[in-house]
Amino acid sequence: MNLQRIADKLGITVDRLQSLQDTKISESSWPEPQLLRFDKEISGVEAGTVIFKNGEIVWGYPSIRRPLMLEAGIKRHFIDSVAVEEKMNGHNVRITSIDGDIVALTRGGFVCPYSTEVATRLLPEDIFEEKPNLVLCAEMVGPENPYVSLDVYPTDSIDLYLFDVAQKNQRGTHGVHKTHEIAEDFGLKGTAFFGEFPRETAHKRIKEIVIKLGRQGREGVVLKDPENRVAPLKYTSSESNCNDLAIAFSHYNDYALDFFLSRAVREGFQSVEWQESVEERRERARRIGESILLPLTETIKNKQQGETIMQRIKIRVKSLATARGFEYHLRRCGIRAIFDQPLPDDDGYTIGITKIIMSTNDKTEALLNGEMW
Amino acid sequence: MNLQRIADKLGITVDRLQSLQDTKISESSWPEPQLLRFDKEISGVEAGTVIFKNGEIVWGYPSIRRPLMLEAGIKRHFIDSVAVEEKMNGHNVRITSIDGDIVALTRGGFVCPYSTEVATRLLPEDIFEEKPNLVLCAEMVGPENPYVSLDVYPTDSIDLYLFDVAQKNQRGTHGVHKTHEIAEDFGLKGTAFFGEFPRETAHKRIKEIVIKLGRQGREGVVLKDPENRVAPLKYTSSESNCNDLAIAFSHYNDYALDFFLSRAVREGFQSVEWQESVEERRERARRIGESILLPLTETIKNKQQGETIMQRIKIRVKSLATARGFEYHLRRCGIRAIFDQPLPDDDGYTIGITKIIMSTNDKTEALLNGEMW
Numbered sequence: 001m002n003l004q005r006i007a008d009k010l011g012i013t014v015d016r017l018q019s020l021q022d023t024k025i026s027e028s029s030w031p032e033p034q035l036l037r038f039d040k041e042i043s044g045v046e047a048g049t050v051i052f053k054n055g056e057i058v059w060g061y062p063s064i065r066r067p068l069m070l071e072a073g074i075k076r077h078f079i080d081s082v083a084v085e086e087k088m089n090g091h092n093v094r095i096t097s098i099d100g101d102i103v104a105l106t107r108g109g110f111v112c113p114y115s116t117e118v119a120t121r122l123l124p125e126d127i128f129e130e131k132p133n134l135v136l137c138a139e140m141v142g143p144e145n146p147y148v149s150l151d152v153y154p155t156d157s158i159d160l161y162l163f164d165v166a167q168k169n170q171r172g173t174h175g176v177h178k179t180h181e182i183a184e185d186f187g188l189k190g191t192a193f194f195g196e197f198p199r200e201t202a203h204k205r206i207k208e209i210v211i212k213l214g215r216q217g218r219e220g221v222v223l224k225d226p227e228n229r230v231a232p233l234k235y236t237s238s239e240s241n242c243n244d245l246a247i248a249f250s251h252y253n254d255y256a257l258d259f260f261l262s263r264a265v266r267e268g269f270q271s272v273e274w275q276e277s278v279e280e281r282r283e284r285a286r287r288i289g290e291s292i293l294l295p296l297t298e299t300i301k302n303k304q305q306g307e308t309i310m311q312r313i314k315i316r317v318k319s320l321a322t323a324r325g326f327e328y329h330l331r332r333c334g335i336r337a338i339f340d341q342p343l344p345d346d347d348g349y350t351i352g353i354t355k356i357i358m359s360t361n362d363k364t365e366a367l368l369n370g371e372m373w
Numbered sequence: 374m375n376l377q378r379i380a381d382k383l384g385i386t387v388d389r390l391q392s393l394q395d396t397k398i399s400e401s402s403w404p405e406p407q408l409l410r411f412d413k414e415i416s417g418v419e420a421g422t423v424i425f426k427n428g429e430i431v432w433g434y435p436s437i438r439r440p441l442m443l444e445a446g447i448k449r450h451f452i453d454s455v456a457v458e459e460k461m462n463g464h465n466v467r468i469t470s471i472d473g474d475i476v477a478l479t480r481g482g483f484v485c486p487y488s489t490e491v492a493t494r495l496l497p498e499d500i501f502e503e504k505p506n507l508v509l510c511a512e513m514v515g516p517e518n519p520y521v522s523l524d525v526y527p528t529d530s531i532d533l534y535l536f537d538v539a540q541k542n543q544r545g546t547h548g549v550h551k552t553h554e555i556a557e558d559f560g561l562k563g564t565a566f567f568g569e570f571p572r573e574t575a576h577k578r579i580k581e582i583v584i585k586l587g588r589q590g591r592e593g594v595v596l597k598d599p600e601n602r603v604a605p606l607k608y609t610s611s612e613s614n615c616n617d618l619a620i621a622f623s624h625y626n627d628y629a630l631d632f633f634l635s636r637a638v639r640e641g642f643q644s645v646e647w648q649e650s651v652e653e654r655r656e657r658a659r660r661i662g663e664s665i666l667l668p669l670t671e672t673i674k675n676k677q678q679g680e681t682i683m684q685r686i687k688i689r690v691k692s693l694a695t696a697r698g699f700e701y702h703l704r705r706c707g708i709r710a711i712f713d714q715p716l717p718d719d720d721g722y723t724i725g726i727t728k729i730i731m732s733t734n735d736k737t738e739a740l741l742n743g744e745m746w
Contacts, residue, residue, distance in 0.1 A: 065745035065746075066745055067744070068745075069741055071743075074743070075743060077743070249641070252638055257630040257633070257634055260634060261625065261633055262746065264622065264625075264633070264666075265625055265746070267665075268665075268666060268670050268672075271666065272677065281666065281670060282659075282663065284662075285663040285665070285666040285667060286658065286663075288665055288666055289659050290662065292641075293637075293641060293658040293661055297641050299641075300641055301645055367440075367442060368445060370440055370444075370446040370447070370450070371440075371446075372439055372440055373440075373441050373638070
């Protein structure tokens with residue numbers, strides 16, 4: 001690798017790059033293509049940025065900030081108008097082509113073998129021939145998404161929705177217009193576009209959109225500057241916040257603590273901003289309380305009945321090598337998963353996977369046996 | 374100070390004591406008597422242990438562990454029977470006499486000037502003359518408790534309930550019998566004693582007691598071995614868990630995150646152990662949800678209306694020096710409090726205090742102005 005060229009592209013000195021290589025940048029030698037990964041943001045380089053062994057760079061997707069007061073947040077942040085798109089609940093991938101092969105990178109900068117196979121299947125063959133430097137930023141969603149399995153989207157398997165585009169070796173993304181243009185040109189699905197609204201009144205329309213999305217079990221919205229002049233913001237439905245609480249509390253010992261607090265606080269600000277009546281606020285409180293207590297008691301009761309605390313998911317693959325690769329990928333991500341025997345079908349294999357929720361499983365068993373908290 | 378004698382009493386070497394003195398033991402030179410404080414447990418010496426400048430030691434009160442499953446926890450922990458006492462909700466002090474002066478130590482090992490004045494007022498004059506080495510472990514409770522102000526106990530000011538006794542320069546406490554003996558001999562109130570129950574059936578009686586205490590807004594119980602052979606355990610009512618959540622969420626940015634998780638998880642285990650019906654469980658969920666959302670929205674609305682997020686308390690003191698001392702004590706504990714002008718009454722002064730909940734106040738203001746979370 002030509003360190004000088006890479007350092008130039010990253011906007012840091014060669015010395016700095018070399019010292020980071022010894023300490024802060026991880027090497028990921030599997031699967032091909034090999035790459036260097038920025039685990040965390042360092043020296044202004046986004047987390048998830050990768051440098052491939054051929055010297056090409058794919059920048060990490062910047063994390064999107066969240067206002068808790070929608071109206072005030074929009075007025076503070078946007079310039080004149082706000083484009084509103086759906087925030088989908090799946091996993092975020094960056095898809096590009098390296099030395100002629102399609103590669104799907106996870107948020108953290110790993111090549112995910114399963115996402116790569118899905119992307120290869122769903123994308124038109126010629127997209128990277130026509131646009132060799134293109135990076136597609138997409139959300140993979142659906143029941144066969146092994147990271148976030150949800151059946152609220154119009155697929156019974158896994159699908160891919162474009163939400164932004166970027167270029168290899170270039171920082172930044174191209175935003176709303178370019179993304180929808182690329183989606184149209186290549187017949188890709190883009191995340192739903194709800195319209196462009198003036199900054200002063202956008203919050204009213206967004207409230208309606210978010211309430212409607214929430215009723216459908218969907219997550220929320222991403223707010224973008226139509227001309228890509230300022231960073232996007234995100235805002236989620238109460239149902240999505242509570243759904244997060246439910247997942248967290250059914251696996252109460254496996255999740256980070258700040259998960260809980262942030263979801264609850266979002267609910268408080270949304271309730272105040274939307275000037276809820278006493279009745280509406282009590283209904284929201286009931287939803288929060290039940291999202292915490294009911295999944296928690298289910299988990300405890302299941303363990304009491306001798307069950308293992310786990311999560312069942314299902315993937316479909318064309319090649320068994322993808323499944324083996326994905327098994328290894330989950331392991332390196334610290335997820336303990338047991339893969340069933342593959343069931344062959346017309347076009348590949350269906351494989352059931354059991355994710356073991358280790359920490360909650362062991363803690364619940366200990367507490368049921370009278371151990372102290 | 375004779376380091377050798379102190380090290381012997383602590384059960385550590387002089388070398389170890391000297392190295393700790395340089396690093397881990399804090400000096401507290403105000404108010405008199407000066408002392409050395411163990412901030413944290415080190416080398417088997419409990420947190421809150423203090424060494425007075427005259428060489429006398431008062432051991433920290435050991436923290437009490439909590440089973441989440443009452444029956445299993447009791448069976449695992451106790452030998453044959455379980456003495457059940459009320460766990461009161463106030464602040465825990467250790468009161469003793471050093472060089473002829475009464476001193477009340479907080480949990481962390483500070484001399485609290487206010488608690489010291491209250492103890493001096495409430496204790497019989499001769500107690501430390503008759504028992505110069507006695508350490509009274511007591512809970513201070515009531516509406517004029519500036520740390521935890523609650524009006525569920527039979528006092529309209531502040532009162533003191535003995536829950537254990539110890540000796541200066543001796544590790545360990547003396548347990549149930551000795552405590553009630555001392556209380557009786559000196560006319561002190563002890564924490565309510567609900568009886569002694571066989572290990573096998575104690576959980577049934579304790580459940581009834583805890584439910585009754587909860588209905589009265591009281592905290593819960595401490596379970597003790599009648600012969601003091603094993604450490605005590607604690608167990609709290611759902612109302613107390615939810616009350617903690619309410620306090621935490623009305624000051625959501627000032628509390629430790631693990632506060633939230635632990636209260637919620639307790640509720641889950643209690644609901645399962647008590648085999649609640651669907652209706653009872655929904656009622657508990659409603660209580661949890663409302664304990665989170667309603668105080669949180671109150672705080673946000675108050676700030677929206679331009680109020681400062683704060684807490685009003687009131688103390689009564691005989692001497693203005695105590696109030697000034699207490700003001701200084703709060704400051705060194707990191708609590709920002711503004712003291713009103715003292716109002717003289719028959720027997721001293723009443724002083725209103727405003728505790729500023731700084732972090733939540735500032736964070737809420739920022740979020741209301743559209744800042745991102």
